[in-house]
Each structure stands twice: as structure tokens, then as C-alpha cells.
Amino acid sequence: MARLARAARDGGRAGAAAVLPPGQQVFGPAVRVQDLTVAFRTPQGLLPAVSGVSMDLVRGQITGLVGESGSGKSTLALTLLNAVPDPGSVTAGSVTIEGVGDVLALHGRSLRRVRGASIGYVFQASQNSLNPLKTVGKQFLDLGRSHGVGDLRELLHKARTLLDDMGLDPHRVLASYQHELSGGMRQRVGIILALILNAHVLILDEPTTALDMISQAAVLNIIRKVHSEQHLTTLIISHDVGVIGEVADRMVVMYAGRVVEEGPTTELLASPRHPYTRGLLAAMPRITGDIGQARPLPGRPPDLASVPRQGCVFRPRCPLATQACGDAEPPDTVIGDRRFACFVAAAEAP
Template identity: 65%
Template structure:
């Protein structure tokens, strides 16, 4: 059966965590479409809700968290927010390949990587286990590892960077056509990072995948993503084609993120750290704009009205100051 790159429509997604102060949103009213066959990058500082959103794509948010509102429609699966039990288990792995942020530590310490690969294959009804092993070795080889040796290894025998590549292999090996990679390269040095992302891009193109890459480093996705979505305080503040977002960022947060990365600015002397810190669940403003505390363009309206995403062709920006300027 020929599988095709699925489209994904996230609509009005809100995910909350139960805290001593009640249920607080980590992702709030996020609407985002992943077009079939594209790579979308989600960027934002730590704590902005990226991993929580990634987990929602698999309906894998665990207590004390829960999806409080919205839907995640995936072609061929329907709204995953409604999937339960066995249906959900089958969807993960075979339809949706994923590397969770904790992938480095998610291998079973007692079993070799090869044994875990076979378990994964069996649990998804793969008949040709030899083929699966061949495929795994190939993927590991492409990422610069000795496949046979890695499959014979236990987790503790692998470096952080090697484990991360094993995680990517496991996300790709079942041939899922939707792939979610959450901080897939953070344990790697810059050059290895670039190489691995190049391979992700190649495999994406060869197989016709829909891919979501999540990172706190906008420089990491600059070269691989077709589209970028920028998150802050659980809100999606800007999205659009990568070259537009990087070339002409509109939201002051996106501008700040880009200014902080020397290799995007082009000159290390010009890079400027974004002042202040991102909010936590407890400190995210309950009304008004989530970014206003750090915003150079803050206006009175920002204190009381949460800006809606304003679409302009392929771009969308949620900022009062930017909208005012456009309409002036």
C-alpha cells in the first residue's frame, strides 16, 4: 500500500497542566497546519510549550496534563484527540514516527538497541524483521555510525550524540509518513548537528514525509524547515515560510530570537541576547499579550487584549504593534 505524506491540522489546541494554583495552560489556542510533504520548524525558548504541543500530536500528554480544547486532525487517522488504547498505540510508530525530547534517556538500559528494534517491529506487526534490521543499519550508517555495532550495544555504551541518532533511526525505521522530532540534535556539536539535519531532510524528500522539527535554536531549523512557527508562553506568535520569517521577521519576539544567533546575524559582534526570561506556567499573563513584559513595542492595549493572529498570505503574526503599523 502506497502511503502518502499526511497533512495535519491543529485547531484551537489548548493543553493544561494541573498545578497547586489550578489548571494552567502550557499551550493556548494554537492553530497550525502542517502541509503534506513539508518540514515545519517550531521554535521558541525553553518553556514555551513546544514539547507539550508535540506530545499532543500523538495524544500522548500525560497527567497532570490534559488536552483541554481543540483538535488535531491527521490525514488517514482523523482527530487523534479522540483516539484511545490500541488505535492510538498502532498510530504511534507506524503512522507517526517520533523522537521525544528525552530520547537520549528513553532507551531501555537492560536491552541492546537491536533487541529494542525487534520489539518495536514485533509490536507493530512487522513480518520482515531482517528487512527492519537492514533498514536500521542503513539509517545509522548514513548518520555516521557503525550500524551493526550500535545494534549490539546497550544504552550506557553509547554517547549522548549516538543515542540521539538511535532515537532518530527509531523514528524513521517503521516508515511512518508523519515524523515528529523534538530537539533531535541538542546533544550534538554544530557540525554533526548540521549533518544529521541534512540526512533528515534527505530522508524526508526520498520518502515523501511530513516532518515537524522542534528546537529552542532557530539557527538549527533555518536550513531545514520550509515553514517556521514561533511559540512564546504557549502562544503561536508568528508563522510563515522560513525565508520570509528569517528574512523579514515581524513579531518582536522573532526579531529578538534572530538577533541573538550570531550565525543568522552574520557577525558575532552584532548578536544580542534577548533581555529577560521567558514566563513559566505560573507567570504567563492571564490576559493581554504574553510577550509584553519583554517587548520593545509595548502599548497600552497589550496589557489587556491578547492579540489575535493576523494572517497576511502565508504569514500570520499575533502582535498589536505590527498590526497597527500595517494599517497606518
């Protein structure tokens, strides 16, 4: 967690976090989400879990999506695969992926082809989602067959190489069943399954949540390594701002289905503008290195039915709320490559 403490200390002077080396730098998003709203049918009616979200995944960068449980992170990420679960649906907006186009317009076979071949996805709790009845090797072969891969020997060869790169014994892992692997090993297998078909966009939903600190650090190192070696565009999702701070180039903060703040990770850690981001960081002892200074966020995040219908959605928990915050939702304020949605932070901004 050295990077967190460093960013907090140096006021963000380290600048934007790791980018591709000169010569490999490319500009423009690999994924563009525009005005996206995803709603679930509930006994109280159709309620949005993601509300008017716009964000880019910049090509070659790691974007970190952070927010408390229920903020809509997984719903947003699943929409990138056009895989919103029932009883949910996209009610507005678009998702465009480089080389694929409008993902929300794809169905059936063309959608299945894109999943895995263009977008690799490691699902939340994926360490428990391997098939318990088949060896890992058999699962790689099944994946290859389902995507019409002609040379399955080559596919297994690639799997062995990636397993070896990730510090695992390829022969043992390929011959193992899920229960014979540790959580960290299963998480690594999940990442390889997501990458084996040469996806250029990788989405990891809570890849370290169930792991101990040592395995967590190992998996984060592997994500960084694979990301840069395979020139990926990566989205990593976590409720733990420490994980995102450690690994992401850019950070996107979600609250109640909205993006409330976004920017380069080092800058955002050093000078958070939105009161929610400030609260998340203050609750994180790893930022300051002093557990005694951690201040938990007051209150609880809303569920779909209790999100305020008018004004700023963070108002019930916000220490800076004013009368005006109850009248309308704060619009985005954009300053350089940062943005935030807060009336008070906008008024404070230079």
C-alpha cells in the first residue's frame, strides 16, 4: 500500500499513474458508456440501479470502479457485456466498445462471440464459479470449443504459459478440480479463462475480495503484469478503495448508481473533491497509515427504494449538505481530466 501513503503525502505531485511507454501510447477510449440507465423491476416499481452514467475506459489504462455495496458497480459492469440479469433492463443510454460497436445491439451468437473474444470478464465471486465436476484443463477445452477455436493444443499451450507466468504449476492446475485449488489459485485461473481468447478489454469484478492480504497482493501484481504485457484496457471493481488506489491509473467513484467523482488515481487520492470520496478515504486507515485516525462513514448506503428522488443522492449522509442540495441533482463539474458532481465542491473549486 506504499502508493497510497505516497499519494496522500506528496499531494498528487507524482502525477498521473502508470501509462503506456512512449511509442505505445494511444489515445481515445476503448469503451464508452453514455448516459446509461439500468433499472430493476421491483414491487415498488421500476427502480434504477445505474442512473445516467457516462464514463470511458481509456485504452491501455486500468480504470478502478469503487463504491460501497449496492452502489451499482456490478450492474454497470454486466451492462458492458450486455448481460444485465432479470428483472433488470437498460432503459437509456449506450455502450460502445472499440472493434465491437454498440454492445447493447448484439444478441445471440454475435454476443456470445464478443464475450471472451473481445471482452474478458471475471465475475464477482468467480473463485467459486469454476465447474466443480470438471478439471480446469477440461474447462479450458470447453471454452475453446464453445468459441470455435480450431487449435485446442495451442490453446492449452497458452494456458500453460499464462499459468506459469502467474507462478502456478501448469500441469498440476490443469489436472485439478476446483476444490483442489486455493482461493488465490482459483482467482488466477479465472483471470486466465477471461484472457485465453485474446480479449483486449478485461473486466474484473471484486477480484481480491475473498482473499487474504498475501494472496490479494499477489493477484494485484498479476493483474498489473498481465494488463501491461497484453496491452489490455482493464476495468477493476472493488468496494475497497485501497485495492483501487493500489492498482488503477484512473479512479471512478460510484454512489447510489451515479458517478460522483472521477480522475487520475494519484490526484484523486491526494485531493478528493466530493464529500463521499473524502468519506471513503477517511474511513481507510491504509491511506494515512494510522488505524486510530480512521473515521467510518456515517449512515448506510441506500437501497434502490430509498435513494432520494429529488436533490443530491448523498444528501442524507453528507456533512456539507446545504438547503440547495435538496432542490436538484448536482451537475458534473469538469476541471482538466477530473470531474465531480457536488454543489459545494464546485463552489470551492478554483
